[in-house]
Amino acid sequence: MELQGRVALVTGGGTGMGREISRRLAARGARVGISYSRSESDAQAAASELDARAFRADLRSLADIDALVASTTHELGGLDVLVNCVGLTRFIDFENLEGVTEEVWDAILDVNLKGAFFMSRAAGLWMRKTIDQRAGGGAIVNVASTAAFSTRGSSIPYNIAKAGVVQMTRTLAQALAPAVRVNCVAPGTVPTRWWDNGPPGALERATASSKFNRLTS
16 A cells, blocks of 8 residues: 555554554654544653654543544544554453453453454444545555464453454455455564563563564564
């Protein structure tokens, strides 16, 4: 897909993987929108660096999601690419089943799975109505995780949520075709500050469990 002059929206685009994705999109000529919920200073810094726009949105809120798509299309002139990169987890040993409370389930699924679906729905329907397929159509990329296919990870709900993202991608690809392509990537362990909330040694153990004994870069 030729990105020069296209509009890309990256959820969680101010930090970690999202920031690097935003940087790569901008480097290829895209006009970039960055969404954030709490990391305002990071998002504004990324927007300044990339000549992008930062938009606050709580992806647990359908009203915020609709407003995010509306703000992006209004301020940047459209929406061609959505990258669902925002995510959260709780570090709970798999054996600690009592630690997996209803609150934990809701927190993880609301952002990682429900938020990704409703963002994809809002953006995908807008793309389907407005983008000329002859110009390449629209694109949605969901960021899952190797945890979707593993019995290791930060917590059981996180693994299940990311497995849901993989299947959601398949079903949305069918629902939005041919106007919008929907794909998924599943990176392994990436050394970002996401790990700062984990128990001591969590990043090192994740690295050691990799067949390549190294991190994703």
